[in-house]
Amino acid sequence: MKEYLTVALTKGRLVSDALSLLEKAGCAEKGIFDRNSRKLIFTDETHKMRFFLSKAQDVPTYVEAGAADLGVVGADTVLEEKRRVYEVLDLRFGACRMCVCGAPSAKKLLDARSIVRVATKYPAIAREYFYNERQQTVDIIKLNGSVELGPMVSLSDVIVDIVETGTTLKENGLEVLAEICPLSARLIVNQVSMQMETERIRSLIGRLKEQVEADD
Amino acid sequence: MKNDLLHTPDGVTDLFGEELKKRLAVQETILGVMREASYQDIKPPTFEYFDVFQKSVSATPARDLFKFFDKDGNTLVLRSDFTPQIARCVSSLFPGSVEGAVRVCYAGDVYLNASDLQGKRKQTTQTGLEFFGDASVSADAEVISLLIRTLLAAGLEELQVSIGHADFFRGICEESGLDREQEALIRTLIADRNYFAAEKQMFDLKIRDEYREMLLRISDFAGDPSQLKTAGKIAGNRKSLDAIARLSSVYEALAGSGLHRYVSFDLGMLSRYDYYTGVTFEAYTYGVGDAIAKGGRYDDLLGHFGKDAPATGFAITLDDLMTALARRGHV
Numbered sequence: 001m002k003e004y005l006t007v008a009l010t011k012g013r014l015v016s017d018a019l020s021l022l023e024k025a026g027c028a029e030k031g032i033f034d035r036n037s038r039k040l041i042f043t044d045e046t047h048k049m050r051f052f053l054s055k056a057q058d059v060p061t062y063v064e065a066g067a068a069d070l071g072v073v074g075a076d077t078v079l080e081e082k083r084r085v086y087e088v089l090d091l092r093f094g095a096c097r098m099c100v101c102g103a104p105s106a107k108k109l110l111d112a113r114s115i116v117r118v119a120t121k122y123p124a125i126a127r128e129y130f131y132n133e134r135q136q137t138v139d140i141i142k143l144n145g146s147v148e149l150g151p152m153v154s155l156s157d158v159i160v161d162i163v164e165t166g167t168t169l170k171e172n173g174l175e176v177l178a179e180i181c182p183l184s185a186r187l188i189v190n191q192v193s194m195q196m197e198t199e200r201i202r203s204l205i206g207r208l209k210e211q212v213e214a215d216d
Numbered sequence: 217m218k219n220d221l222l223h224t225p226d227g228v229t230d231l232f233g234e235e236l237k238k239r240l241a242v243q244e245t246i247l248g249v250m251r252e253a254s255y256q257d258i259k260p261p262t263f264e265y266f267d268v269f270q271k272s273v274s275a276t277p278a279r280d281l282f283k284f285f286d287k288d289g290n291t292l293v294l295r296s297d298f299t300p301q302i303a304r305c306v307s308s309l310f311p312g313s314v315e316g317a318v319r320v321c322y323a324g325d326v327y328l329n330a331s332d333l334q335g336k337r338k339q340t341t342q343t344g345l346e347f348f349g350d351a352s353v354s355a356d357a358e359v360i361s362l363l364i365r366t367l368l369a370a371g372l373e374e375l376q377v378s379i380g381h382a383d384f385f386r387g388i389c390e391e392s393g394l395d396r397e398q399e400a401l402i403r404t405l406i407a408d409r410n411y412f413a414a415e416k417q418m419f420d421l422k423i424r425d426e427y428r429e430m431l432l433r434i435s436d437f438a439g440d441p442s443q444l445k446t447a448g449k450i451a452g453n454r455k456s457l458d459a460i461a462r463l464s465s466v467y468e469a470l471a472g473s474g475l476h477r478y479v480s481f482d483l484g485m486l487s488r489y490d491y492y493t494g495v496t497f498e499a500y501t502y503g504v505g506d507a508i509a510k511g512g513r514y515d516d517l518l519g520h521f522g523k524d525a526p527a528t529g530f531a532i533t534l535d536d537l538m539t540a541l542a543r544r545g546h547v
Contacts, residue, residue, distance in 0.1 A: 087413070
């Protein structure tokens, strides 16, 4: 048996929700994460757990390789990275939608099935949606941030991106043209850990599931 | 002097000296155990016609195969997996019906055109065996016990072999009236343990509540043989019950040789591919992120090569086994 179960948490907006869920479910000690510390890994001796933060796209990488047994990451990253990990639980926080957005005039372009230029941070999701769901040929342009700029400076006709409240879109004269799928945070598990540490991981999933359902 | 020719392409590596010596010794040990159990060496070529690895036969998506052309314009592929190749090979070596059992073992490299920069190797060494012409419980038990014995002989101590059966899931799907396409969809989701997506999908497909519950509970049936009894109580169809009975018999056969302590059941261990037809299994250990060996029964595979014979076998990924041994400080 391993001494510690290692959990990779996504940096940013998901962290506080993830930690409070873990605490409430009795899977992590309160205040285990010290944000002022420069330590990279935090060890919880009571629960025999280790936690670290990483960039969203790296969480599935750590979990697939078994460097982390579990991970908390957005469904967008799971869909985009397509790693061989078990996606076991919808944690329900961090809820948002993956959408096709653009200026209202771009709607016509989209429906006319003309070749559309799509700017996105999520090329795999965009490709899957346009090719397999809409059966439409598109030019996909990969960007690394502020995707909303794409249609504004005519780099692209539309964008595929996460929409939370829609405020940024509205302020920039863009709107949701089509919804691709709803998103939220997911618990992912390494395949080998699931087999070798079945009892511990199952009881952890069970407690988190109860807490998620109680919070609802 | 700068020389651009000295490093290898992404995903392949040089092996040399002590490291290679240890690896070859482990490979010989494994093959030795198999030969002792009267498995004969077989060495198929490194590349084949594309059709040998086509979708219905191989577990490798076509885009992950290394492909090239011969002078007549035929598409050739580097092998990504020994099983379809050996099935072809045995079908041509033993035309007509397989009289009695054919046991073969092999070691060699497989090639996968995997993504760059993910820490994945494009060339790995596999060693394994295939057992044709015997559909019995004792054949299943023989292959699983050889997997355990080869891994133990190689020096692995902490080891778990998870055993499932393709028909338990299939039986429930058929009973619930799902067609093959819908079944494949649900199978992929459950293979990834993505139950909430599976649940939503089943709602959309309007599967009856009782079957939905059954399919969602499928991987609760994991652990010791008592789980098989519980699973037997909820499944009402012949196919699923036969699968459970089969697993129990395999377990009893393994208990005879004392190897059952390495065995755990997992009815939720489904392959993403509709390739296995009976008992399936995977071996796990600490220190690597994926199963170090996979195998199972694939009675329909030889049919693709115009032959009708039951078959079972497994392949060990030697690179992963060496990593596991090294991390445990045994090598």
